[in-house]
Amino acid sequence: MDMTNLELQKHAVRIRKGIITGVHAGKSGHPGGSLSSADLLTYLYFEEMKLDPGDPKKADRDRFVLSKGHNAPALYAALAERGYFPPEDLKTLRHVGSYLQGHPCMQETPGVDASSGSLGQGISVAVGMALSARLSGADYRVYTLLGDGEIEEGQVWEAAMFAGNRRLDNLVAIVDYNNLQIDGTLDQVNSPVPIPAKFEAFRWNVIEVMDGSDFDQLREAFAGARAHKGAPSCIVMHTVKGKGVSYMENACEWHGKAPNDEQFAVAMEELNQAEEALCQR
Template structure:
C-alpha cells in the first residue's frame, strides 16, 4: 500500500495550487478532511474510473460539498481526471471544476453544496443496496457545522430505522465554522450521545487526521451489523500549516504571498516527515 500519510500532504499541495490559481476555495475544511477522504478512496472503497458502471461498487457522497478542492485532489489522484486541468481552471469562467461537486464530472455521484443533503441521499443509496441484496457500502462525509441542518436528523432517523449497516457517515469534527467555534454558533459537544440516541453505532476517532486511526475505525464499522455507523473524526481545521491551523478566518481565505510561502514550506516538511515514517 502506498504511503497514504504522505499522499494526504501531497494532495494538500494540490489544493493550495487550486486555491491560489482560482483565487477561491474553502481551504480550512479541505485541510481538515484530507486524511478522511484519502483513507476512504485509497483504502476503504472499491471504486475506480474503470468500475464506475459496476452496480456492486462502493458509493460516496461529499455532503460537505464546499470542501470540493480536497475532493478534486483525491479524485484526480485516483485517475478520474487530470490534476493539471483542475489547477488551471478551478473556479474560473466556464470551468467544469466549480466550487461544489457536480456529477457531470467523472467520479462524482451527486451534486452537493447545499448542506444536509448527503446523508439522506446516502440513506437512499444504502436502502437500494439492501433491497437488491448487494454488499456495497455507502460513505458520506459531513461537516460538524453542517449537522445543525434538520434534514441530517431526518436521514439519521431513517438510517437506523432501516438498519443500514452498509452506511458509514463521517463527521469532520474540526470545531470551527464560518462564524467561529461550533460550540458558540450551535453547540454539538454531545455529538456522540446525539447520534447514539438516534440508534447509530458511534466511533470517536481521537485524531481524525491520523490515517491509522481512521483505518481502524472504518474497519471496525464494517463489522457492526444492524445499525449504521458514524465516525466522529476529531480533526484540525487548516491542518498542515501553522498559518491556518485552528483559525476560523481560514474557512475560505486565499493565502497571500507570505502566507503561501510558509504554507508550502510546512506542507513540504510534513510530507517529507510522513515519507520517512
C-alpha cells in the first residue's frame, strides 16, 4: 500500500486505542512497550509488508515474528486495524477461551506467523524463516521485533551470528529501543549498549532511527534495508515507552500493568482527542 503520513498516523492512534482497550478489558498485559511499537507496526502492516488479510497463510506473504511476545496487545491491535479480525474482539484479550492470549499463537490467531514464548527466541524463528526462503528460492521477506531489554538474552546473539554468517538479506530485525524494561532502565539491569555496534560486529547492516514515531524516518530506514544486499539489516529504533498516553510515557511502572477504569478513561480521552485532531487536518 502507498499511504500518506497522515493516513498512517490515523491508523497508529487507532492501534493505540486498541492496545489500551485490550489491556483494560483483560485487566492485565503490557501497555508500555506495546505503545512504543505502535507506529512501527502501523508502518509494517500498512506500508512495508506484502500481505493479504483475506488469505493470512498465503505462501508468498512477508512474515512477521513478534520476538518480544508480551507486546501481543500491539500486534493484535494492528491485525484488527488491518482487517484480520473484528476490532471488538480486542476486548477478549487474555480471557478464558479467547484466541487473543497473553502471547501470540499462530494456530489460533489470524495473521500471526509465529507463536511467541520466552524472550530471545523469536529472532531464531525469524532467522529460520529467512533461511527457508533462501533455500527454497521464495521471495518473501521476514521481519522481527525485539525489545531492548530482550536483547540481553544470549540466544539473540547466537541467531544474529548465524544470520550474519549466512548473509540473510531478506531478514530485518527491529529493536524497540525505549531504554526501559520491567525492572528499570537498561543500565540499571544489564545494559546491551552500544546496540548498533554489536549488530555490526555480527556483520549486520545497521540503520538507526532517532524517532521511531516519525514515518518519514521509518520509510527511509526500511527502504535502506530493502536496498542493502549481502547482509541482514537491523533497525535500531529509538522510541518512548508508553507513547501516546501522557501518564504512561517513560514510566517503568507501565511495563506490565493494566489501567483501572479511571486511568482507562483518561487514556482513551487523550487518544480520542489525538484522533480528532488528525481528522481535522
